[in-house]
Amino acid sequence: MTDISWIDPLLAAARPQAVAALLRYFRDLDMAEEAFQDACLRALTNWPKNGPPRDPTAWLIFVGRNAAIDAVRKRSKQQPLPDEEHLSDLSDAEAAIAERLDGADYRDDILRLLFICCHPDLPATQQIALALRIVSGLSVRQIARAFLVGESAMEQRITRAKAKVAAAAVPFEAPGPVERAERLGSVAAMVYLVFNEGYSASGGDASMRVPLCDEAIRLARLLLRLFPAEPEIMGLTALLLLQHARSQARFEADGSVILLEDQDRSKWSAKMIAEGLALVDKAIRHRQPGAYQVQAAIAALHARATRAEDTDWKQIAFLYGALEAMQPSPVITLNRAVAVSKADGPEAALVMIEPLGDKLSGYFHYFGVRGALLLQLGRNDEARDAFCKAISLANSPAEAAHIRLHLDRLSEATPGRKSAS
Secondary structure (H helix, E strand, C coil): CCCCCCHHHHHHHHHHHHHHHHHHHHCCHHHHHHHHHHHHHHHHHHHHHHCCCCCHHHHHHHHHHHHHHHHHHHHCCCCCCCCHHHHHCCHHHHHHHHHHCCHHHHHHHHHHHHHHHCCCCCCHHHHHHHHHHHCCCCCHHHHHHHHCCCHHHHHHHHHHHHHHHHHCCCCCCCCCHHHHHHHHHHHHHHHHHHHHHHHCCCHHHHHHHHHHHHHHHHHHHHHHHHCCCCHHHHHHHHHHHHHHCCHHHCECCCCCECCHHHCCHHHCCHHHHHHHHHHHHHHHCCCCCCHHHHHHHHHHHHHHCCCHHHCCHHHHHHHHHHHHHHCCCHHHHHHHHHHHHHHHCHHHHHHHHHHHCCCCCCCHHHHHHHHHHHHHCCCHHHHHHHHHHHHHCCCCHHHHHHHHHHHHHHHHHCCCCCCCC
């Protein structure tokens, strides 16, 4: 049997632009997706015999468009398209459509598709599911598995998202410069959410959700190709690469969490780190700081430290201060406090986080950090209370198990006291 595995990467690479162009033509998300699928089926039949076309994306758009028109004609009992051998011989027609797919059209089509997936009427969960289905081409089963929900539930989520898009009468014209600038932030945020859905998983869920991290990086690189001079997109891509570079060192074999300072840095991906660091350096030269760039710069400082004790915590604390000024948030303040504890000691950090108690009363990491700081200061009873609260708020067994290690140490240090069960 002839090996046709080479076709899959071509179809995956062409999907965003092909679906986007078909959406512009038909102004119907379902029809655009079905047209692309039809074109893929014809490619699987035609390409192994004739070889790949000069421009696979143009071929898929042309064939998908004609297949959809054919379906409409058949429903209207009109004359169908010519036979396959005539349709497959694209010759000058393929060249003509390829010439029209210049850089501007490509960017507008992709942006239009991404903007639709990030429509403000859609909640974040539906934005992510729709983008993974329409832009990335993941199956409903793959998306459902990544989100740990049933296929029918995910199918309903995607269907509701499509229905909202249709009801909102989203314009299909090319986005203007102002709209591009306004909506680019939403698209970048959606990509970051996709990444975090995978990166925040722990324990047995982690391996199932790694594909979300990979797909987010692919989408970020797509944005970077569309906006090669946009420093925030450089920062976003760098951030995802530098964080994902640590994936092989983040968990024990049993799924328990390994803190950053305890990770085996030889397991970090040198290739991803090199790419991420280059993007950080390139973004900084633009002198247009943004939140993604600052977060990427923090990740870069961790990546550049060959040992945990070599980490420049004072610089990290400074960067968190800059991020806090851009995006005031108690969670960012908590992260800055961790850096301050490493640079200036636990007492200074504890003073910083005490006012956050009310705002972060339901946040696992707040009580984990507070307990660790109290433990360093020898305030064991208060530390034990904070750790017990953290366990009650843990998002996964792996998080709870990590906190129980602290409680076990406290029990050993204080005979007669039992750790939380």
